[in-house]
Amino acid sequence: MTTATLPARSDLGRPIILLMAVACGVIVANLYYAQTLIDVIGPQIGMSASVAGLITTLTQLGYGLGLFLIVPVADLFENRRIVLGSILVTVIGCLAIAASQGPTSFLVASILTGVGATGAQVLVPLASHLAAPEKQGRVVGTVMSGLLFGIMLARPVANFLAGSFGWRSTFLVSAAAMALIGIALLLACPQRRPRGGMRYGEALASTFAQLRQHRVVRMRAFYQSLMFAAFNLFWTAAPLALIRQFHLGHAGVGAFALAGAGGALVAPVAGWLADRRLTRPTSLAGLAGLSVGFLLADWTVAAGSLIGFTIMAVLIDAAVQLSQITGQKLIFSIDPDARGRINAAYMTVMFVVGALGSVIGSATYEAGGWSASAIAGAAIGGVATLGFLLFDRGASAPR
Template identity: 35%
Template sequence: MKQDLSNSVLYLMSVSAGLIVANLYYNQPLLHLMSESFNVSESAISNVALSTQLGYAFGLLFIIPLGDKISNKKILKFDFILMVAALIATAMSNSLWLMILSSFFIGFSSAVPQLFVPMAAQLANPENRGRAIGIVMSGLLIGILGSRVISGLVGEQFGWRVMYYVAAILMVLLYLLLQYKLPSLNPTYKGSYASLLKSIGYYFKTEPSVRLAALRGGLAFAGLSAFWTTLVFLMEDSFGYGSGVSGAFGLVGIAGALAAVVVGKLNDRISQNKIILFSVLLLIISWLVFLFSVHSIIGLVIGVILVDLGLQALHITNQNIIFSKNHEARNRVNTIYMVGFFIGGALGTTLGAYAWTKYGWTGVSILGLSLSVTVGLVHLIYRKKTL
């Protein structure tokens, strides 16, 4: 049965998406503090960020498809229990390996915001679908960026463990609010969990638009992940700044994230191909700016605005494309897209750490530039089959 999507519910989903996804990114400005706490190298501690992103990809694969089969509130109940436990375990970690393991489960359980995106697409009227996706995504992106600001400041003042205790408390309060306010959706899929997962392969094989969207998104997000993973090291080496300043760069990116609603509305009005090409151009320019900003804070600020705006415009357009089809399987096609997106993020984290270790900021910038150019090339080659 169709339910109306009120603005209050839409903005609740937006805020919730931001608060939950923030769990994934608290660690990035804290990596230097963590490396000192465990007395390990910068390369070794980067596995914490990698583990979190891999956990998120697995959560997308095994949790989000359930949105086509099980009530959303039932999924949230069990997911939040795991999420709070993982956050507390991370705060109490006394070894790097325990930290990596608990971080994996933070990522795994923090995939649930991706239930809100197809939910918004389902409840919104077709002519407002882009706007609804844009609003939820704006909350999610602000959460990603704002998390770095908060964790950087908290880590610098109180230590990195406090950030995870605070996050656990926030998740308990958020769960209570969602149970009270969020509409209950009861999907119609009657098959087994195994057949549900198997059907993901069917949609992957038969929907070229989903495959291309996942590739575009994954490559672009790989570049952004490389940037955020290594920024804290650049701040320490080139400017002598701590985690607070590194995290504060999230405030700059929020300006770009606020444009999500505008991008969503544009998706309802103009060519998606034009938006994608413009997004790629922004990404390429941003990495050229980064390349020449190894000693320039102003250059880094400009680059952050451009790279976040470019990725955001690309991401929202990708999701609007895949949600316009396969209405009965929005969570499953979103799973395909987001798994590709965050596998790209994990790849970017690994390649970024390697590029930093071997070639410094120049290596990281060339990596991001190469990934952005590749996004444009694969889109131009395969777009006629998908748009």
């Protein structure tokens, strides 16, 4: 059994925190590059339109597998080594995508890239381990803001690179950026050796046992899976509304996404509030704010206000971040030795349930336009808020 090897917690300076935030964003962006380029990639690699949707599906499937198979080992092995290994896998996946000449090789590389992208979910609990307890929320919030920026910026960056240099350039640039990030982490990121004491199979078996053992993990996974579903619903239906109702092109949709990414700026604020033991009011503000954002977004689109719609995009993203950062502050406070497994269980539930949001977004928009999608998003937020008010019973109290 090994002991933890950590720097003095006060030594985790702002440059390292920002490096972790950038690393999370660059890593997780790989899940979304191909999503916006399906109509370009499919014909060039001989993939029919009916099968092209697998590009996104299999990348996300690889990410889901990685959440379960890789993230829990953060409780067993030196964390920086796991992150660097995942970055190497992602670099190989991106290069393989760029070199793909047919559907099979592209889809296999997409799965590999998705698996490697889970390194971001090892970095987040690592940042919480390295942070001083009184700053843990702010550190996690800053790192998570980088992750959200990566999600939001991936699509416009992919569109720009593909339009200027061809779609393969997106993955070549990503591979180069990942390599640079890996080198920076190797040189600057502190090591952390967990206590260990169990085999890999035992760690996997105990991952979802964390849901059974800790009520706070169950409740926070419930809230955030609904919030993530609403987030995916919004960013599936909103581009359709922008194109069909505001008559924007892809460049306009990209600019809207850039503006919406401003919601990520609330993440450090959410962490600051959590550090001051304001977890319950912050959680309620996030959950209720989601419903309010969707209802106002419905009104702004009906009024033809693009500026108002953009502001609501920021509000909805901010609401999701308030809930996410507060939840991670709470679950990371339960058991430091099980933080990787707890995060794996939490993120897997959130990811699996949240992925349904894209389906709901498409279905509701086709059935009733943006208004139907907005009502569905508000209803999801309402269910989460009602669950919090009726059943939280102290699960979100400060720890």
